[in-house]
Amino acid sequence: xxxxxxxFFYLEKLNDKQKEAVEAxxxxxxxxxxxxxxxxxxxxxRLAHLLNKKLSMPWEILAVTFTNKAANEMKxxxxxxxxxxxxxxxxxxxxxxxxxxxxxxxELCSLKSDFTVxxxxxxxxxxxxxxxxxxxxxxxxxxxxxxxxxxxxxDKAILPEESSKYKFKFGRSINISKLYIEYQERLKTLNAxxxxxxxxxxxxxxxxxxxxxxxxxxxxxxxxxxxxxxxDTCQDTFLKLLSQKYKNICxxxxxxxxxxxxxxxxxxxxxxxxxxxxxxxxxxxxQNYRSTDHILAxxxxxxxxxxxxxxxxxxxxxxxxEKIKLYFFEDGKDEAKNVSLEIETLxxxxxxxxxxxxxxxxxxxxxxxxxxxxxxxxxxRVIGGFRFYxxxxxxxxxxxxxxxxxxxxxxxxxxxxxxxxxxxxxxxLQKLFKYARESKxxxxxxxxxxxxxxxxxxxxRNSIKTFIDDINKWKSKINxxxxxxxxxxxxxxxxxxRMWINDKSIEAPGRLENLKELISALxxxxxxxxxxxxxxxxxxxxxxxxxxxxxxxxxxxxxxLEFENVFLAGWDEGLFPHQKSLEEKGTQALEEERRLAYVAxxxxxxxxxxxxxxxxFIHGTWxxxxxxxxxxxxxxxxxxxxxxxxxxxxxxxxxxxxxGSRVKNPNRLLFQxxxxxxxxxxxxxxxxxxxxxxxxxxxxxxxxxxKYIIDGKYEIIFDKLNETKIVLENFIKHA
DNA sequence: AATGCAGCCATTTTT
DNA sequence: TGGCTGCATT
Numbered sequence: 001x002x003x004x005x006x007x008f009f010y011l012e013k014l015n016d017k018q019k020e021a022v023e024a025x026x027x028x029x030x031x032x033x034x035x036x037x038x039x040x041x042x043x044x045x046r047l048a049h050l051l052n053k054k055l056s057m058p059w060e061i062l063a064v065t066f067t068n069k070a071a072n073e074m075k076x077x078x079x080x081x082x083x084x085x086x087x088x089x090x091x092x093x094x095x096x097x098x099x100x101x102x103x104x105x106x107e108l109c110s111l112k113s114d115f116t117v118x119x120x121x122x123x124x125x126x127x128x129x130x131x132x133x134x135x136x137x138x139x140x141x142x143x144x145x146x147x148x149x150x151x152x153x154x155d156k157a158i159l160p161e162e163s164s165k166y167k168f169k170f171g172r173s174i175n176i177s178k179l180y181i182e183y184q185e186r187l188k189t190l191n192a193x194x195x196x197x198x199x200x201x202x203x204x205x206x207x208x209x210x211x212x213x214x215x216x217x218x219x220x221x222x223x224x225x226x227x228x229x230x231x232d233t234c235q236d237t238f239l240k241l242l243s244q245k246y247k248n249i250c251x252x253x254x255x256x257x258x259x260x261x262x263x264x265x266x267x268x269x270x271x272x273x274x275x276x277x278x279x280x281x282x283x284x285x286x287q288n289y290r291s292t293d294h295i296l297a298x299x300x301x302x303x304x305x306x307x308x309x310x311x312x313x314x315x316x317x318x319x320x321x322e323k324i325k326l327y328f329f330e331d332g333k334d335e336a337k338n339v340s341l342e343i344e345t346l347x348x349x350x351x352x353x354x355x356x357x358x359x360x361x362x363x364x365x366x367x368x369x370x371x372x373x374x375x376x377x378x379x380x381r382v383i384g385g386f387r388f389y390x391x392x393x394x395x396x397x398x399x400x401x402x403x404x405x406x407x408x409x410x411x412x413x414x415x416x417x418x419x420x421x422x423x424x425x426x427x428x429l430q431k432l433f434k435y436a437r438e439s440k441x442x443x444x445x446x447x448x449x450x451x452x453x454x455x456x457x458x459x460x461r462n463s464i465k466t467f468i469d470d471i472n473k474w475k476s477k478i479n480x481x482x483x484x485x486x487x488x489x490x491x492x493x494x495x496x497x498r499m500w501i502n503d504k505s506i507e508a509p510g511r512l513e514n515l516k517e518l519i520s521a522l523x524x525x526x527x528x529x530x531x532x533x534x535x536x537x538x539x540x541x542x543x544x545x546x547x548x549x550x551x552x553x554x555x556x557x558x559x560x561l562e563f564e565n566v567f568l569a570g571w572d573e574g575l576f577p578h579q580k581s582l583e584e585k586g587t588q589a590l591e592e593e594r595r596l597a598y599v600a601x602x603x604x605x606x607x608x609x610x611x612x613x614x615x616x617f618i619h620g621t622w623x624x625x626x627x628x629x630x631x632x633x634x635x636x637x638x639x640x641x642x643x644x645x646x647x648x649x650x651x652x653x654x655x656x657x658x659x660g661s662r663v664k665n666p667n668r669l670l671f672q673x674x675x676x677x678x679x680x681x682x683x684x685x686x687x688x689x690x691x692x693x694x695x696x697x698x699x700x701x702x703x704x705x706x707k708y709i710i711d712g713k714y715e716i717i718f719d720k721l722n723e724t725k726i727v728l729e730n731f732i733k734h735a
Numbered sequence: 736a737a738t739g740c741a742g743c744c745a746t747t748t749t750t
Numbered sequence: 751t752g753g754c755t756g757c758a759t760t
Contacts, residue, residue, distance in 0.1 A: 095750045195750050362746050425736055537750060556747050578746055619745060620751040
């Protein structure tokens with residue numbers, strides 16, 4: 001008896017509803033999991049239960065998520081529950097699952113199995129080329145507009161040949177369908193697929209090859225989907241095709257947390273799931289384990305204002321929590337200052353900074369908070385925004401790797417053909433591209449051929465020759481030395497590292513630092529192909545999560561996270577709900593914004609602070625606004641307003657004199673004399689003679705460059721905030 | 736080919 | 751305000 005109990009030990013940790021969701025293994029199941037109701041626990045336990053009851057083998061289960069983070073967490077937690085070979089299970093993101101399938105059958109879409117996955121940047125460049133060759137005015141129809149339309153088709157699972165039926169209001173005079181077809185043709189010739197293709201092409205393969213579809217339908221006896229409310233039509237179609245046979249599909253989601261409609265997600269998928277499958281079992285998880293009573297009550301009352309929802313009522317056992325604190329400020333700076341003061345109080349109480357988050361609606365809002373925290377020396381990280389692999393230098397380096405390690409990669413070659421400068425100007429490159437296109441060759445082969453003709457100037461021919469020889473030399477080393485060494489050699493010999501060493505701009509040191517980090521990231525992979533495959537799908541920057549820092553991010557980026565203390569800044573009408581979204585989609589958008597507010601509030605475990613500022617300096621002008629309508633939708637009994645707590649004067653916590661004072665621009669510092677400067681930087685000896693243009697490292701402000709030396713005073717321009725963050729991290733690491 | 740300046744734009748963003 | 755793009759100048 002005890003043995004049997006032990007066998008399903010994991011069930012004991014669940015509440016009744018959770019247990020029900022885990023044990024309803026057969027047939028379609030919809031789990032409506034409110035915020036903080038133990039959704040991930042249910043998902044992982046369900047996986048373990050399926051395996052444990054021997055209902056299926058590991059490879060017969062498909063579990064899909066949206067982010068790598070979620071997929072990894074799922075893998076880890078299943079692994080902790082059961083000792084099984086996790087690698088044989090199909091746990092992954094929609095895109096990595098699609099990719100895995102597409103690699104096996106790519107020839108059915110005229111792609112070789114080693115096709116490259118291109119990112120948005122490459123997509124844009126491709127579209128631009130197509131627009132230009134069609135003589136379309138790229139001012140009127142920008143590549144990103146057209147890309148958006150192409151993506152719209154792909155989200156809706158509309159193939160190029162079907163796309164002519166659809167008309168866009170915008171761009172009526174261009175034949176978007178023709179462009180879509182041409183774009184897809186170009187991808188084929190480049191042996192490449194974009195992110196949308198990773199799902200669209202498998203759908204096409206399934207539709208056109210019933211034998212293959214059947215094979216996968218038979219394989220996947222059980223399907224699990226996380227964050228189902230975020231699926232777009234293509235993803236939903238993918239799932240419906242696969243689940244047709246066994247219909248053992250379990251979708252977990254929360255319609256109240258659907259905040260990605262602008263990205264193609266369609267709430268209808270979750271709302272109409274019961275109609276799409278017969279005899280759906282619907283299970284609601286409503287017991288919240290995350291937030292205290294007031295926070296939960298406020299969030300619930302707010303979301304009740306929405307009409308379009310399946311309906312849930314969250315409840316909690318936890319009582320006597322703090323009320324939500326509501327603050328009104330004069331302007332954005334005032335808001336940032338007082339939020340940071342509150343953070344300092346929390347810090348004095350020895351609360352972890354990791355457990356503090358500042359959530360905003362639009363990313364420009366992070367700036368003031370960054371400024372402020374930088375100034376008073378509270379470490380922070382900005383989540384989202386620019387990601388590591390999207391940085392210019394990283395993309396360049398990866399392009400080099402792609403050229404050497406992949407058979408032909410025109411987009412990569414195009415990117416770094418003249419980086420560093422090889423004396424190849426626009427005219428040369430244009431001629432080369434034209435030559436390649438006309439002779440239907442890839443760029444590398446075309447380059448080899450063209451230097452035997454006299455199409456180009458002698459100088460151009462010579463430098464292309466040198467470059468090609470280099471590439472061949474690197475290629476010949478692939479099997480001789482390990483990929484990490486070879487990567488270093490490529491960056492050295494191509495002159496790429498040198499280029500940044502010689503570059504005296506403010507960014508250069510940071511960029512070199514990033515390149516080093518890229519090399520060290522290679523160590524986690526046994527070969528370059530593995531690495532390239534990984535980075536084409538993973539864009540996560542995990543470098544700084546170990547340090548104790550305040551988290552700053554958008555409300556969107558906060559979904560799925562939780563913090564003890566949450567600051568919700570900028571609840572001004574116009575900013576949140578955002579004017580633009582209301583203009584675009586009216587009531588529907590308002591409901592989505594309200595869901596965003598709901599997501600934001602439910603991130604908080606113990607304290608939620610919400611603030612409003614009367615005026616803000618946005619894009620060079622002062623904007624005045626009213627408090628967000630969402631504030632009035634929060635029940636009075638769950639809210640506390642206490643303005644008197646805050647200081648009204650402009651006192652700074654840090655004595656500015658100590659670090660040099662800020663001049664006009666927030667990244668400019670004026671040092672009164674050399675001593676003042678030397679004492680605050682650590683990269684030079686005191687004997688060093690500073691000159692204009694020198695890069696210096698300041699403990700608080702990071703990398704800066706000397707702009708002027710006047711009357712013995714030194715004015716330093718500090719790096720853009722983006723780059724400074726890294727420096728700050730390093731600084732904290734050393735400290 | 737490199738630099739500098741005018742003009743444009745500014746919601747949310749993973750894979 | 752500030753960051754990026756594209757065109758014009760040297």
